[in-house]
Amino acid sequence: MTIMARQFHLKSRPEGLPQANNFELVEQDLPAPERGQLLVANRWLSVDPYMRGRMTGRESYMPPFQVGEPLDGAAIGVIVESKDERFSPGEVVSHFAGWRDRAIIDAASATRIDTTIPEQAYLGPLGFPGFAAYIGMLQIGKPRAGETVFVSAAAGSVGSLAVQIAKIKECRVVASAGGEDKLRWLREEAGADATINYKNTDDMVAALREAAPKGVDIYFDNVGGTHLEAALEAANGFARFALCGMIEQYNSEPVGPRNIYAVIEKSLLLQGFVTIHNMSVWEDFQRDVTRWIADGKVKWQETVVHGLERTPSAFLDLFAGKNIGKMVIDLRDGETP
Structure with missing residues (x-):
């Protein structure tokens, strides 16, 4: 069975403020997941200011995006197919294959999330x-x-x-x-x-x-x-x-x-x-912020943009200060199952 994914590629490296023509939406066939992999249908995507630095060719604390290749970033998705005994279809996970509607990811890179908390919180206060x-x-x-x-x-x-x-x-x-x-x-x-x-x-x-x-x-x-x-x-x-x-x-x-x-x-x-x-304190962070949310000590806002096609414009809006709180892309009303 052919698995079709839509994903944004970096079409060209921006000079100064990025423009819409620096990005290209591409359709691509995905291979079937292999042992230790998951097929994930994304529900929420994150865009963040640090991504601007990765659009240059400069090496930094994260590798630069490559021209003609998919962009990535934090995402929340539901497992469609699992080739790993630790995960089952229907479970919701956080991962790093954003800027697309479907992805094949290594199970080791996925984290099961607590769905009693709004899923997108794992891109914001719990992300x-x-x-x-x-x-x-x-x-x-x-x-x-x-x-x-x-x-x-x-x-x-x-x-x-x-x-x-x-x-x-x-x-x-x-x-x-x-x-x-x-x-x-x-x-x-x-x-x-x-x-x-x-x-x-x-x-x-x-x-x-x-x-x-x-x-x-x-x-x-x-x-x-x-x-x-x-x-x-x-x-x-x-x-x-x-x-x-x-x-x-x-x-x-x-x-x-x-x-x-x-x-x-x-x-x-x-x-x-x-x-x-600083990943050594990740568990402390998850414990503390989850407790603060439960106690009403932490609140958050979101700017929600609907549809994969609007991901680049949402990213550009960060630099115009148009977001209040976390900027997230909601794919639940699109073609993603």
Whole structure:
């Protein structure tokens, strides 16, 4: 029996901001699964800012996407056929063969998920975005009750959980995002104590000093650029900076902060990190965040886009700030069984 899959390939490497013509939707026959493999019909796909870096030819912590080859990323799918005794048809798993509606995957790369929790949560607070927030805030930030935490891109899938973890640890939280709806959710649902609409300020330093009059002890950076410079200015001595992402510079030549000397003056810790280097605490993360969700201490938002064909446009919308919370693609209403 022929298995037809639709999958997005990288058609060309983007220069600057990616465009729709950098992607191509291709139909391809899949082989039958072999021993140790699963045929999965995807139900949810994730698009994330880090994927932009993989569209260059530059080697990094993850291999670059290849022109003419399928893109990939986190996904949730239902098993259609199993050639592995550990899995059965009908079970729902998380895996990494995204940007497509069907895939043959190694069973070892699949993780069975708890379907009493919304499936797509395993692409957000219980997936790698949540894991990034957990690592950055707890492993690097090491928050102590009463400290002031500043989170940029705080309404996104990573930032919103970073805000809530800081609140669980009894910190005062300043959250930056673009748009009043996002800021209202951060205050009313995520518990942020003060918010900054970066789209409405020409002076991030002044805005942060007003929101954090006692200075910043921990900065969770998803943006870089002017946010990072403002955090350096507002930082207290021995503040910890968890550098998770720098979306402000993903589509341009990176430029370092002009006030980097503050790192020496204030004895600051700046540490970059990626999730795949911290897998030893994955089980701790799953246990803690699952409990926080059950206890009502963690909430999340999603921007849901319907249909495989809209995956590239959803990815591009990340860079325009059109998402609130996690950007996910819902394939359940399409042709996927």
